[in-house]
Amino acid sequence: MKIEAFLPLATYPEPNTDAAASTAVEFAAGIGASLHALALAVDIPDVSNTLSRLLLDTPGMIRKAETASRKSGEHLLDIVKEKATSAAIDATTDTIAAPLVSLGDAAAMHARYFDLSLIAWEAGNASVRMMAEAVIFGSGRPTILLPAMPDIPLIEHVAVAWDGSRVAARAVADAKFFLERASRISVITVLDEKPLKQNDAGERLATRLRDCGLAAEAVRVTAEDCPIAETLQQTALQKGCSLLVMGGYGHSRMRDFVLGGATEGVISNPRLSVLLSH
Structure with missing residues (x-):
């Protein structure tokens, strides 16, 4: 039976890099797995008051952050689609939005419906670190950390x-x-x-x-x-x-x-x- 792999992609505050998305597709292709990539966009509640709206334009800042998060997710999913087509693997994509404190839990919940999760590791990226810990300890499924490297070797x-x-x-x-x-x-x-x-x-x-x-x-x-x-x-x-x-x-x-x-x-x-x- 073909392995179904899950790829959660961070978009906020530090999005995954293009290389991270490519690495995950390459790994999935190497093990003959299908891949489902999920971009996790941030949903920021508006808790501003009248003064903050006047002085800081808090609602505008929120919209800007959410828009940047969604665009990062769309960009990463486009890379996954392109690389998956080149590698001739089955790949599906989706996007969900969740509050910042719930992004990791949302990733873990979705991971439970797949055989394993792939986390493309990026040193110093706190968003990826949070995602990794949440999926490893909250999904009930195995998680594979993929280090940054030019080529992913075959698993022999x-x-x-x-x-x-x-x-x-x-x-x-x-x-x-x-x-x-x-x-x-x-x-x-x-x-x-x-x-x-x-x-x-x-x-x-x-x-x-x-x-x-x-x-x-x-x-x-x-x-x-x-x-x-x-x-x-x-x-x-x-x-x-x-x-x-x-x-x-x-x-x-x-x-x-x-x-x-x-x-x-x-x-x-x-x-x-x-x-x-x-």
Whole structure:
């Protein structure tokens, strides 16, 4: 069955770039997925009073911001349509408007109707960061962060960050499509990041995957003084992996304060495509 991917596009206050939209289409084409792109326009309520209308023209400022948001969305969707036609993939587009504080929740709600979400990552873009966290922790579907890079490589070698936890197991289940099509799988266990309930957890998962006919190996590494996210990504890259599968640790209502170390590090600086599942 064909994968149906969802692409939420930020339009306010910092819109996605043209390159971000192109990257997502390229990734969808690479995995043979259809794509639904949704531009999230901002709806700003008019809470001005008489004085602010006279001094600042608050209603005019609101209209200007909403118009810019809609135009950014239309532009990004036009790019998606153009790139999808060139890549010969099925793509649909739509636009919704929501208050600024609800844009992320709106994206998460729409993401629940698709197999996975694609977030084209842009360093320093707070709108994309907000969207990513909302979709990862609120959609109930796997989310793939796509780093900015000239070309998206084919997914042939997949890395799995494994600690035997519930969220790691959920991520493995959500990544079944990619694992079954991978030529190699590296199950990465970081030994010194936190106490592991099972010292052989990585080998146990690798064995289970091999029993299913997949080419999996266990990789045991130590982080030493390196951040856990850097250790996982660097190990995956050294192994030649093009996708890292990992569980996303955090709480949707307080995600800014309680993101797990590995999740925070990867969301802040993805160095390869990362499938996060919560």
